[in-house]
Amino acid sequence: MNESIAEISETFQTYMVDMRRKMHANPELSFKEQATSQLVQEELKKLGIPFELAGDYGVVATIEGNSKQQMVALRADMDALPIRENNEHLAYCSKNLGVMHACGHDGHVAMLLGAAKVFQQIKSQMNGTVKLCFQQAEERGGGTADILKLLAPFPIKSAFAIHLWSEIESGKFSVQSGPRMAACDIFEILIQGLGCHGATPQRGIDPIVVASSIVMNTSHLISREIDPTHGTALTFGKLHSGDAGNVIPDKAVLAGTIRTTDKADQSHLQLALRRVVQNTADTYRAQAEIKISRGGGMLFNEARSSQRAEKTVTELFGADHLITHPSLMVSENFGDFLDVYPGLMALIGVQNESCGANFPHHHPSFNIDEAVLHKGAALHVGYALNCFLEII
Incomplete structure (x- = not known):
């Protein structure tokens, strides 16, 4: 199953690159993600996936498999930063002066949209239901309460997110347990x-x-x-x-x-x-x-969820794609999800000097190696499927 997930995800690589570049060229600050949210909603409508708003611009979509008794929440953040981009050589450089996707959130949304396409293709084989959570205002410490309120009535068994990380070699995964962000x-x-x-x-x-x-x-x-x-x-x-x-x-x-x-x-x-x-x-x-x-709470990856993610990466891409990475002093309010549900945040490396992706987060020249997007989508899907298998 997981091998086919990797193959299916790769067929949507061009789609994810296109989505990511659209968002990168049109970044929006926290609590102002109107166009980004609208783009997400339009893509979900095309796929026939029902959704509801979480706050002004957050979106929670539902892909129902063969069971509603077990659910997994997958999250991507949408907001950009008040930074003037210094990537004029890119055709998709920010058109909004002084606003930039300098933290990879455009890639996060693109991967979750790609995962949505994969889920739709295999949902008859899913023994569970997936909640796709597109979060506003992470950079300002916002957006989580609105989503958690919508998730509260449902049997969410695990919460999972991916952060593209500029300090890790492109295509490598860090999913270890314990304290990960401050x-x-x-x-x-x-x-x-x-x-x-x-x-x-x-x-x-x-x-x-x-x-x-x-x-x-x-x-x-x-x-x-x-x-x-x-x-x-x-x-x-x-x-x-x-x-x-x-x-x-x-x-x-x-x-x-x-x-x-x-x-x-x-x-x-x-x-x-x-x-x-x-x-x-x-x-x-x-x-x-x-x-x-x-701002953001402490982010701790739960041990069992980390083991599940290691298993998923190994099945999808091989154990040689797994690395260990030190805990980070940066903050990420996905920890609010992990205060409520067992789960983890995975890091996927996007550092690749050959394509100019060698600058740190929040830098005016930040960029990512887009080649990893299909791997992130596959990890979203594979993690959810493995979670369903374990819970049965």
Whole structure:
């Protein structure tokens, strides 16, 4: 069965490349994926696959086999990033200035649409039902709640997703169990000072000094308050303040992320950051307000699901396609699915220098080796079929 799945999937390779390039040329930011969602809906209609909306632009489609007593949820994210693409040599380079598919989500959608075609061709042999979940707003930590609400009434036995990965050789698979991606908490700090002329700093409270001190004062938190064997990172990515070089402004804004792979570390760092921010502001007679919001949760691949994925890759392509890859400090809110259902996120390598696919995620020159798309579609299908076989 799985050998034929690989062969059937390969017949849809050109279709998946075409879908991926359409989306790549017309990327849309989180919570604005209207055209992308419409494209997905149109393709599902062509295939005769029923679907419903999850939130504004998310889509959950249902392919019913011979049983509705066991179901598998397969997920692809749809949104792009606020990055100006630097791939003018590509005929499908982004047409939306300042917006780019720099993380492979266009490929994720293309693979799940390809899988939909395969499922439709073999659904008379499926002893279960598949939910195809096209998620909006992953880059902003959104979209999962709407889909999980729609899945809740059904007997979902496993959740599965694929992330195309630029650090792995094209066509190789990483499906190992355990912690795979970090939790990400997003914070913003508003510092209120007192503006004045730059020539009379004693009359003001300089928020830039406060912001700079907060950055420096928090630098010890990872090295001195967290176990050095635990993966953690505290990063400031934004500091905005003032409009003129000779004026002390009245406020400053800092923003960044906390990334953790241990729940106790996550709680500790949130409290520690609040402590340092408040104490630093007090020292300089300023006021500070900090808001911390959840991005993606920790992503753990369940052991049995990982074994199932290893079996599927081996059946489809051979054991030599499997590799191990270190856990990542990036965040992905597919972990929200894995908090509810056993499952995993697989990584498929797309690094291939010969076709220019040798830049990291979120880089303006990011691209993927499209040759892997049919392999991703086959893995979606094969994983679901093996899941059905085990559950019976």
